[in-house]
Amino acid sequence: MALDWLTDHGVVFTPQPNSAFRLKRMHGCDKHTGAQYVDVLFQNAKKIGVDIKLNTKVVELITNTEANEVLGVKAESNGKPLYVRATKGVVIATGGFCGDVNMIDKFILDFRGALTFASANSEGQGLKMAEKIGAASTHMNFAAVYGYGVPMSKDKNNRKGWIFRGHVMNLYGSITLNKEGRRFINDDQNSTKVAQFLASHQERTVYQLATEAQLSDFMQNDPIQVISWDRTKFNQEKEEGGQFINKVNSLEECASEMGCSFDTLKNTIDVYNRSVASGNDEEFGRRFMKGQFLSGPFYLFKCTPVVGITIGGLKVNQRMQVLNEYGEPISKLFAAGEIVGGLHGTSYIGGCSLAGALALGRMVGEQLAKNQAAP
Template sequence: MLSVLIWVAVMAQVLVAEPTVVVVGGGLAGLSASLEIITEGGRVILVEGENNTGGNSAKASSGINGAGTDVQEKLGIRDSPDLLEKDTLSAGDNENDKKLVKILAENSADAVQFLRNVGVDLTDVNLCGGHSVPRTHWIPSPKEGRPIPAGFEIMKRLRTRLNEIQEKNPESFRLMTQTKMTDIIRKEGKVIGVEVVSVEGEKSQITGDAVILATGGFSADRSADGLLTEYGKDILDFPSTNGPFARGEGVKIARSLGAKLIGMDRIQIHPTAFVDPKDPSAGTKFLAAEALRGKGALLINSDGKRFGNELGRRDYTTRRILNHAKPIEESFQGGSSGRHAAVMLMSEATIDAFGRPAFNFYAIVKKFFVKYNNSDELAKALGVDGSVVKSTLDDYKDIFDKKKEDPFGKKVFPVSAISPTEPIYAAIVVPAIHYTMGGLQIDENARVVDEQGNPIIGLYAAGEVTGGVHGSNRLGGNSLLECVVFGRIAGHSGFSAAREASRSEL
């Protein structure tokens, strides 16, 4: 009798394939979820609307937060998950879902290690606005050669790892690009798949044992009936740093299924997006990485004066630009096309700290920065008295050198001050729509919940498609962190639930 039971158990494992999870969205959250599922023994069908994976994650430039990592320890930086949690709640005005923030912070060091384990060199740490200590891990800039953007390298390494797994076990991972989700399929109260349409217009259904939405935010959804129009009418005229694919499809489709939305009107305007002198009025802007200010870049207005703490929260710095920096005329580097704008200043020392190859991409390839031999040349280009810019730099240098109290409340002064007599590099920056803090409400297991607060069985979500983690304002470096932490949680939860369900049916 015992041998018969053993035979039955073995045959059950042979006959029942490990569950398949459908992941929609090929950004960092989607790839993190996919790798987690496959690592635990499951299968993944990854649906991506564009012709390749990456999304906005590939454009991320400032890095990923980690609190209490071994990298910080080696650099002598004292940090903890509790401190990251505190900074995240402070940045979000305590509107955050506190349970999710705690999970985010407690898993941050492991998230950094997860990426290092797939070959991402995150051994440099930067200080971004709103942080108490340096904790934004990014890739050290090479002394020469091409720079390696953090987001691009992260996505490349994860995709490489998934490709390696697929070569060894083709059944474990299937990628469908240029395939857009049009609906979510639910049967007998459980989500079992998605309806899709190919680039050729062919409609089909993809079914599995669970679905994970990792479709991103809605920062480019400007249509008349789009989510930006519905929740952010007053900011529609701002440019965006997002690709045109950020249309909030996951949010809209899940809402039609009864999913609860949270924080939808919380849309982040990033204070520093470059104005391209060749096309100042372009609606899509290239992000001026927060790491630039983290390495000592200053912001002045067109009058030649500082107007705020360069390392303040993103919403604070945006307000300061809108209230204390008027539009810049065409006579200075092509102007800002009527938008309120600041001038970002860098010196040779701050450039070296940021990474010269990365800076050269901005300055030489993109031509965002212009070099001036001293503050007098810069002042002349701005059309202001030379003494104004000189006084601005001298005052800041005095605060920096003598550790005086900054009138704008700046507490940390990276690298060095800029001297009026040294070469100064200047670029025009403007606020731009960057991130949507709102989205689908999830619980601590990354399950999407309905309007009554009950989990929608079989449906999970991670990344910018969700809301609650960031509150009213996202802390720089927390977007990639959220994608890894909750992407992995969604992968684990979705696969585990599907496996239990399939085995209970035996």
């Protein structure tokens, strides 16, 4: 539905080879940015005369005295208050809360102190405003967390991070190791599984090891290595290091970089090489075993979990009406997008945030446009 609707409005999708999903089933735009959808929708909205107010922050939901019906919003624009009366309803679409590290530490308990890749604007403002008038929330302890994150800064107080698509690199044969130099998981598992495993073992560091051939296979076949980095930046990191990649000439050098026992690492690699040769990974049942680790150089990647997409948020019914603590709809209050809680259950379903935001936002819009006034 979202796909057809966007296409009808002029968004051009190009088939995306994305081996993270094994099958080529990803719909994306040529520049790999969400801004490409937003630009098209923005131009369409302007064309039909929608009054779009930029740099205008909603600060409060205005209700009747019983607080069971939303009448409009109070916003701030250029330092001045702005009141908007909503005859049909208010749709909260202010996104998630993982851009606020205090909220991560308060709710995403398994990943307190972790990095975040969310936008600084994802502060949960809409959620807090709705809760203030009695809205209920759900699934607040869950978020999309990727095991292979990279800190943006060496300053420990800066918790911004990038996502390295290490789970995709593993499909070209690289392996995942713990800080002792041991494999601990089926390396074909997605990044979320790696993050969950680390959390359940109170561990925050994960390494990956790739041969030159595996890394170049990954780079040749996948357009993106680190989300929001271009190829030049990744190539520079590959050659010079500094952020998270270390080029090592031998397993001795690798063990020394990891701070682990060489004997342990050597044993891990010997066992793994035998599994590759026999085509049978008895330890973890891995299928994507491409290439042995025989002689350097090798590439060592040091990563840590990075949180970013909120999957907890406001409780809604099938019409996307926001519910109160008693499960009753708050009249004329709707929600769509990442602010809605529970759409993914307790584990993030990759790719479904944008689809959910677009499909549900459209559904609410259509509902309100058809009705003279919402219930």
